[in-house]
Amino acid sequence: MKKAATVYRMVTPDHLCPWGVKAKDLLQRKGYEVEDHHLESMEANEAYKEKHGYEETPQVFIGDDRYNYDELREKFGMKQDPKQGETYQPVVAVFAVAFAMALTTCWAMRGGLDAIRVIELFIAFSMGVLGILKLQDLLGFSTGFVQYDLLARKYVPYSYVYPYIEAGGGALMIAGLFTWVVAPIVLIASGIGAISIIKAVYVEKRDLNCACVGGGSSVPLGFISLSENLMMIAMSVWMMVKA
CATH class of the missing domain: 3.40.30.10 (Glutaredoxin)
Known part of the structure; x- marks a missing residue:
């Protein structure tokens, strides 16, 4: 029936x-x-x-x-729509797509895969996409960012500048342009970000959402969020060494 x-x-x-x-x-x-x-x-x-x-x-x-x-x-045994509560899905989606773009871009440019170039492109693309997500709602991003970033808490306008540093740094790092200007700025910003997350999460044990994918995010502030800053630090140092 x-x-x-x-x-x-x-x-x-x-x-x-x-x-x-x-x-x-x-x-x-x-x-x-x-x-x-x-x-x-x-x-x-x-x-x-x-x-x-x-x-x-x-x-x-x-x-x-x-x-x-x-x-x-x-x-029918399905989860709520839209998904409720904390989730790492936005960050995982960004990293997965950025990695796929890095692989295909490297293949298109060189006719094959170069591990170092793939990693460079992966980090740069990730920075660009994460920067876009922040820039689409600067006010919302700022509200979340000032809750844990040490510099933004002291000087709020910095929270409106950070997404431009990340997105612009990623774009310029793809081509290796203005390395000795871009890399130190990104290194300082990401270094402060990493220290801020370590202090908020691992020292103060605060339960916060990360602003890494923009305002209103339900991504927990923690190691996945810290990885964004660690990748930017690594990319900055590598670009300066390479230059």
Whole structure:
């Protein structure tokens, strides 16, 4: 017998409820035949919730059981959407993509893989991407950064400059331009950052989120965050030695 479910979701000319779309898709992927009811205005949506005493839509009915979207995911053994709580996923995604870009760029430039050049490009690309993530919301980044960076806590405007140092340093390091200007600046900034994280996490034992991927991040401040600064330190020193 075909499994059946009923969904009540908001579908208006101005708004398509994303959780409703996802609920219907999830049911269909699980093999359910979906009876799809549209609430075609904000007024209709509010009236439906008020009439039945619901706090939200979509509402999903499977037999005698009722679910909201989060409960439906839980029924199928899935995590919350969006993911809640601390996660290293943003940093892992940046490093994974940067490494893939480093491999393909090295191959395109040299017709093969050079381990040292791949590492150089990986760090430089990582710096660039992490800088972009910070620059997309400077105010949000600054709010998180001043909670632990020693220099930013003393001089707040530095928190607005740091993302430019990181992104600009990464871009210039790709081509090895202005090494004796760029590398020392990046070395100082990343050195202060590393000391700040060690002090906040390992000395003071503070439970903070890292601003490494921008404001509002749920990435825990810790070793993964420290790795960003350690890579920048290593790249700065290597570029100066190489020059």
